[in-house]
Amino acid sequence: MKFMGTNELREAYLSFFESKNHLRLESFPLVPKNDKSLLLINAGMAPLKPYFTGLQEPPRKRITTCQKCIRTGDIENVGKTSRHGTFFEMLGNFSFGDYFKEEIIPWAWEFITETLQIPKDKLYVTIYLEDDEAFDIWCDKTDVDPKRIFRLGKDDNFWEIGVGPCGPCTEIHYDRGEGVITNVDDFVKASDEDRVVEFWNLVFTQFDKDEEGNYNKLANPNIDTGMGLERIATIMQGVNNIFEIDTVKNILHKVSDLSGVKYGVDKIKDISLRIITDHVKSVTMLICDGVQPSNEGRGYVLRRLLRRAARHGRLLGIKDLFLTEIVESVVENYGSAYPMLIENKEYIEKIVLLEEERFNETIDSGMNILNDYIEEMKASKEKTLKGEKAFKLYDTYGFPIELTEEILEEKGMKVDHEAFRKEMDEQRQRARNARGESSYMGSDESPINKIDASVNTEFMGYNNLEVKSNILVLADDNSFVEELSKGQKGYIVTEKTPFYAEMGGQVGDKGTIKTALGEAYIYDTKKNVGGKTIHYVKVLDGTIKVNDEANLRVDILRRTSIAKNHTATHMLHEALKQIVGKHVNQAGSYVDDERLRFDFAHFQGLTEDEIQSIEELVNKKIMEVFEVDTNLMTLDEAKESGAMALFDDKYGDKVRVVSVGEFSKELCGGTHVNNSGEIGLFKIVSETGVAAGIRRIEAVTGLNAIKYMEEKQRLLKEACNALKCTEKDVLKKIASQGAEIKEKEKEISELKSKLTSGIEDDILASVKDIKGVRVVAYGLEGIDGNALRDLGDKMRSKLSTGVVVLLSNVGGKVNVISMATKDVIEMGIHCGKIIKEVAAVVGGGGGGRPDMAQAGGKNPENIKSAIEKTYSVVESLVK
Incomplete structure (x- = not known):
């Protein structure tokens, strides 16, 4: 047996089955597609279920893959055992009604003994105890020793999950020990002790189990095999632990x-x-x-x-x-x-x-x-953490409950799970209460959410913005009604409508509804909890009644603006993928008649160059005047055509694919322009972060984009007038004035410094001795906070020992600073206490440390009184 690296093993397996006319497929993503039964792909055959069930035609009847898998069911054992891991790779070869046992058994033996060169005296085979066919094939078509074949029961060698396709399997095992195992009991014992390791399972899917428990033969049986790459690597590399490959x-x-x-x-x-x-x-x-x-x-x-x-x-x-x-x-x-x-x-x-x-x-x-x-638990000799405490760690500090459990387990402790779940339930209830009363479907209990299921509205609004239809339902906020009169607000449901109901980020249409007896303004269109189209109305004139024939007319200009923004959103999505990266995916959107908002997954803010490139690409494609086509097709057909699919769970049997030429193709139920040229102009207004890993772009199109540009132009002209320069010289002028301002600020600072230095002698001349402590308290004019602190530091240094309190009137407000040397602090002086009482005299407050404190006030006329207060406070503090 030769040493083989993990990457070498993967390639050897896939190449071997390619030589047996298998189509090699890349690993499917870990996120399942169209499979709500799985959170993550956890087995090699999982992504191929549509082929096994007949929902989809496989690209070839023979397929081989190395599939990435994630399993977290045994996460607490990861790192503690030799075999557990959350990520692993599963090698597999599959037959969809093509070859069966007679082919796969000898192929498996060939791969193991010839390609991998595993010694035959290290191998054992198990089969289902009733599978004589598999036994005969092993004996007749390979040179395995029949004494090394053991028959086991359903728990070990029969694959089934409830009803449906199932069948026996044969497993191949490697013996790490010495000597020959001669009977099934010793074999089972050796497996339990990890001396014998199973590394390849060949499943023969030949039955269809029905509800009565009958095993009916499949007309076209399948082959589904799985070999753990990490496990075979441990064998080929002579190690006992998957962490050592x-x-x-x-x-x-x-x-x-x-x-x-x-x-x-x-x-x-x-x-x-x-x-x-x-x-x-x-x-x-x-x-x-x-x-x-x-x-x-x-x-x-x-x-x-x-x-x-x-x-x-x-x-x-x-x-x-x-x-x-x-x-x-x-x-x-x-x-x-x-x-x-x-x-x-x-x-x-x-x-x-x-x-x-x-x-x-x-x-x-x-x-x-x-x-x-x-x-606390150790002190009280408790072993269980209270649920509310575990919940606080989860809710406030982002600790996964599993992490808390793991840390406690290391200490021989645990969490009160029942109490933790109760806290979680109460939080959910608080969230529900915050949203207000709702039904079991999460909607408010208004009449529009109780409309009979038989009531349906046909949407005509893709091609028609004006439709005649009968009124089926009228309601106000309290009940269903027969009529709505002038001034009343309510809800209308009709047989047909051109009004688009808010959905997929696109706002609902507005417009009018007229009957022979009345007219109402439709100020919004939404869907109720049952998916019925609801027109939100205010009656403008006369009376609207049930069963009246009505003329419904959408606000055309508004709809047109919405369509421009919606099509631009699709184009923005594609531009982001091309310029920022293929990882960019929509995380939410909002489209109305004034602007578009697009949220997308990305880890950092876009650069100015990226924003400019995105704008240029979208505008270029607008100017190429692409036709915007819409087609109905199945979800599979849509994905095969390359359409981007979002929110799979909301799609029905037929989906609507919106294509902007060859540039963009997405599944979408919204309304769009006829060609990209109708958008006119696209301009990004802002790019911001809205959550960790989520960015947001806001943009305008058409006339709104022109208005935005005109406003910017107007502001630029006003700036030019104010700066007395031309547009091309604006930046130079701003830079020049900025330099001048800095120079003036420098001059002002120097003048203030000279001003303060000129009065340093006057300040020192005001020193008083209070119970052996030298105290300077002085009032100033126009000295700001920073300059006052600098002056205070200088006075404290020159004073050598004592307390400095300075007050300055700046624009009708008072800045106060107090500083003290270390020796007088030991005598009881505390600047924070001094400042608190002195600042109160000038109508303010503040505090600080014993050696330094500052405050503000609003009554500069009381500065003299505050100086006198300084002396009395110091006197009271000196020990």
């Missing part, structure tokens, strides 16, 4: 170097080294596949792993930010297999850095509080 060991050594902790010396520290190694590997892969840190879903998985790694770094004595350096090592070792890691390296590192910085801001405070809790 080459690629993972390289990362672990990086952690060891950064922490100064040698691996293999301290068992407890080894756990931390392994946890950091594993978790940063997972974090790197997750971010590369588009996951961002958050407090829910897969974002929480990422945040939990990252913070757990950061915390174990601290346990190893690493005080500085360090995770990005581990990321670099992950990219070095896995970049050849996953080039996206290299392409996105900078982005991944910045997301990790931001999150580690964010965690560091809170972890110290949180740790101090948790340590206090632990000491």
Whole structure:
């Protein structure tokens, strides 16, 4: 058996099955597509489920992959055992109704014994106890010793999950020990003791289990195999631990170097080294596949792993930010297999850095509080942390509850889970109460949310802005009504409408509705909780009644402006991807008739050059006058066409794809212009951050963009007039005046310095002796705070011993400063106490240290009285 590196093994497996006419597919992203049953991809066959179930036609009936996987179910065992990791790679070959047992069994044996050259006397095979077919193939089509084949029951060698496709499997095992295992009982014992290690599972999906528990034969059985890359690497490299295979060991050594902790010396520290190694590997892969840190879903998985790694770094004595350096090592070792890691390296590192910085801001405070809790528990001999305390750590300091549990477990303690869950439930209830009364569907209990499910409105507004239709429902805020009269506000539902209801970031339409007896202004259009289109109206004249025929007319100018902004939003999205990076994805949007707002995932503010490039690209494409086409197709067809899909769970059987020429293609239900030229002009107004890793661009189009530019031009002209220069000389003029101002400020400062130096002798001449303490109290005019402090320092130095109190009238307000030498402080002098009483005389307040204090006041006419107060306060303080 020869040594093979992990990357070499991956390539050997995929190349082998390519030679057997398999299509090699790249690893699917860790984020599942169109599969709500999974948070993250956790098995090699998981992304291929549509092919196994027949929902999609596979690109070829034979496929091979090396699939990235994440599992966090056993996260507490990571680092403690030799096999557990949150990230792993699963090698697999799959047949969709093509070959079956007769092909895969000899292929597997060929790959193991010839390509990998694993000695046959180190291998054992298990089969399902009733699978005589598999036994015969093993015996007839390979040279495995039949005595090395063991039959096991359903728990070990039959794959099924509830009802549906299932079947027996055969597993291949490697024996790390010495001697020959001759019976099934000894084999099971050797497996339990980790002497024998299973490394490849071949599943024969040949049955369809029905609700009655019957196993019906499939007409076209499938093959689904899985070989853990890390596990076969331990065998090929002669190690017993997944953290000791080459690629993972390289990362672990990086952690060891950064922490100064040698691996293999301290068992407890080894756990931390392994946890950091594993978790940063997972974090790197997750971010590369588009996951961002958050407090829910897969974002929480990422945040939990990252913070757990950061915390174990601290346990190893690493005080500085360090995770990005581990990321670099992950990219070095896995970049050849996953080039996206290299392409996105900078982005991944910045997301990790931001999150580690964010965690560091809170972890110290949180740790101090948790340590206090632990000491309190030790003192009272308690072993369980109260739920409300664990919740405070979670809610206030960003501590994942799992992190609190882990730290407590190290101390032999635990969390009161039931009380913690109660606190979480109460927080959710408070949030619900803050939103007001709502139904079980999260909507307010108004009549419009109780409209019968049979009531439907046909939207005609893509092609028509004026439609005749019958009124089906009328309501006010309290109940359904038969009519609405002049001056009343209410809600109208019609059979047909040209009005777009607010959705997908686009605001609802406005316009009018007229009947033979009345007219109303539609000031908004929204959908209720049941998805019904609701027109929000105010009756302008006459009466509107149920069953009346009405003419509905959208405000055309407003709709046109909205359409310009919406199409520009799509173009902005594409421009961001081209200029900033493919990682940029929409995180929210708002489109009305005046502006557009676009939120997107990105780790830092855009540069002026990037903003300018984005503007130029969008305007260039506007001027190319692309046709804006809309097409209905299935979701799969839309994605195959290259359309960007957002919020998959909101799409139905048919989706609407909006294309701006060949430049942009997105799934969208909103309204758009007919061609990009109608937008006219696109101008970015601002670019800001709205949350960690989320940026926001606001922009204007069309006439609003022209108005924006005209306003800027007007301001520039006013600036030119004020500066008495031409437009091209504005910057030079501003720079020149700035230099002049600095020079004047310098002159003023020098004059003030001369002014204060000229009165230093007068100030010193006012010194009084109060119970053995030299005291200077003096009133000044026009000396600001900074100059007053400088003067106070000088007076204290010249005084050598004593107290200085200076008051200055500056523009009708009083600045007060008090300073004292060290020797008089020992006699009882305290500048903070002096300033408090002196400032009160001039109508102010302040405080400070024994040696220095400052304050302000608003009654300069009382400065003389304040000076007299200084002497009496000093007298009272001297011991």
